[in-house]
Amino acid sequence: MATITLASKRRRSALRTLAFMSPWLIGFAVFFAYPLISTVYFSFMHYDGFKPPTWSGTKNWTYVFEHYPYFWPALRNTLWLVLVMVTLRVVFGLGVGMLITKIKTGTGVFRTLFYLPYLAPPVAATMAFAFLLNPGTGPVSSILEKIGIPAPGWFNDPNWSKPALTLLALWGIGDLMVIFMAALLDVPQEQYEAAELDGASAWQRFRYVTLPNISPIVMFAVVTGVIQTMQYYTQPLIAGKVASGVIQGAGTQFEPGYPDKSTLTLPQLVYNLGFQRFDYGSACVVALVLFVLSMVFTAFLMRRRGGLNLAGD
């Protein structure tokens, strides 16, 4: 025992940390650092996967920004989704969260029913909505027309495809509902009682008691919502594919973003450029745009006080 010096103790503790961290250290190097550097490298190369990569300077970059017809529509769609879908999801999630805290009879049943759609696998949920909203034969169209409202074309109409995706996103509100519910239950009850004694109306209680207390959670919901929107892939892709009636493997080419580029998002461009056009270089340019956008919002999330609780021991 006497042989254990301070230096060897420190070395042992460093080795211990290294041993426990090792799975992630390898994962970080092989599945994050290396491919990220490699993506930057390929963004300056011409590479089709067959001939060896050749240096092409900024050609991929000018192609994506100036000539690739899908880039700007995809960015515009993302902006639309951030402004409309994220906002509506936060408002609706807060509303449903407040509703569930007010429900006194059968709370558990209501909570489970409200939560379930969040669990529906994205492909299955999107297929379900493609069917429900199917113009002419879908149940929603049938019901709307029965009560005399002309049904829109939903996933088949460029003006309605994003609202239809928003509807799908509102259906799966369960995650935000649970988060808001927990936050609302944490608001000190005395503050409501004090406000009531002062004669505050329901709106004033919401505005001056509820909102200030839950504002960090609202911020969290907005920022994570924006990050999720950057990654939005499966739902718009499946919606477009099902609505366009493309038969997989039958040789028909799927027009990305059907209808009329209205469901294009940035991740779909990486697939389109890399795996349909075999232009790996340009795909990496879009990937880097996606990277920068996601990291800006992630940095925002991490800097927020009390947000991700980085401190702690």
Next chain:
Amino acid sequence: MAQVLDKPVQVKAPVTPAERTARRRTLLQWIAVHSLGVAAALFFTLPFVFVFLTSLMSDTQALSRDLIPHTWEWGNYKKVFDTPGFLTWWKNTLIYAGLGTVLTVVSSIPVAYALAKFRFRGRNLSLMLVISMMMLPPQVIIIPMYLFWAKQLDLSGTLWPLIIPMAFGDAFSIFLLRQFLLTIPNEYIDAAKVDGCGDLRTLLKVVIPMAKPGIAAVGLFQFFYAWNDYFGPQIYASENPGAWTLSYGLESFKGAHHTDWNLTMAATVLVMAPVILVFFFAQKAFVEGVTLTGVKG
């Protein structure tokens, strides 16, 4: 409703008019809140109901506007199971989700433990990198990853490029587990050390038993992630239908049965059902996990 209305009558003390208006307000509020609740419940459940009803229709009726099946075609589900490949997709999904979950949990626990309880230089930096990895869209690094797995290791057409990385810690699971491990008081760990337990034994005998709810939540999330994953199988498995998963195969199912919405909806039900069943058995762990994702420290 009658019961609620009767209640005030049974109260013996004379009811003042002010009390009566207050009670009426509470009652009206109860009715308003619960009507809204029922409306919301319809919005959340009717899509499931319509999908299920359609899955039991005949193929001609599925294209009509009627909402209730004329004849209940339970054979649709048999037809789905008889579709070539459907059972293989089930098997592949279970392998991907099952093996992936086990590997993720085993490899993420020690990392989360170190990040939660060890003091070392670079800990905060590591944590920030974990969060960055967590927020990274998979498409950002997919080109080099695909080239690595397909061109260098010749593993495209299989699910291994998706399963193997899970043996090296998953950022989201590490983060979630760390948040959970922070809630375990250090006294327990110190006590184990005093009793002569090494770090590994402390982790196995003290920390893991206490962290079971967190581990369950992480396992569930990872299972659902693999079950729902579309992009991964699309990149690596699309060329080989023998390696497809349910989430990936489901879409081709729609393609093959072009207008047969009834069969497509039956397949959709079969993809949704296991997730929902698992949820009912593990509801508590799951909701706990959602609240843990970063909101409450």
